[in-house]
Amino acid sequence: MIRLNSDAELVAVIKEGLKAKGGYCPCRMEKSEDTKCICREFREQMADPDFEGYCHCLLYYKEKEK
Numbered sequence: 001m002i003r004l005n006s007d008a009e010l011v012a013v014i015k016e017g018l019k020a021k022g023g024y025c026p027c028r029m030e031k032s033e034d035t036k037c038i039c040r041e042f043r044e045q046m047a048d049p050d051f052e053g054y055c056h057c058l059l060y061y062k063e064k065e066k
Contacts, residue, residue: 001062001063001065002060002061002062003061004059004060004061005054005058005059005060005061007058007064010058010059011059014026014057014058014059015059017057023037024036024037026057027057038055038060039057040054042055042060042061042062045062046062052064054064
C-alpha cells in the first residue's frame with residue numbers, strides 16, 4: 001500500500017516544490033523521466049515486495065503487504 005506521509009506540513013511543502021518544478025522531484029537537480037514524480041527509484045522500490053519505507057523526498061510511504 002502506498003500512502004502520503006502523515007506529516008501534512010511536509011506534504012504541503014513537497015507538493016509546492018513539485019508544482020514549482022513542473023512535477024519533477026523537488027529534491028533532485030536533474031529533470032528527467034527518472035525524476036518525474038513518482039520517480040523511477042521509488043517505482044522500483046514499490047515493485048520490491050520486501051521494501052518498506054519512504055520515497056527519496058519523503059512524500060510517499062510504501063507499506064509491506066501482509
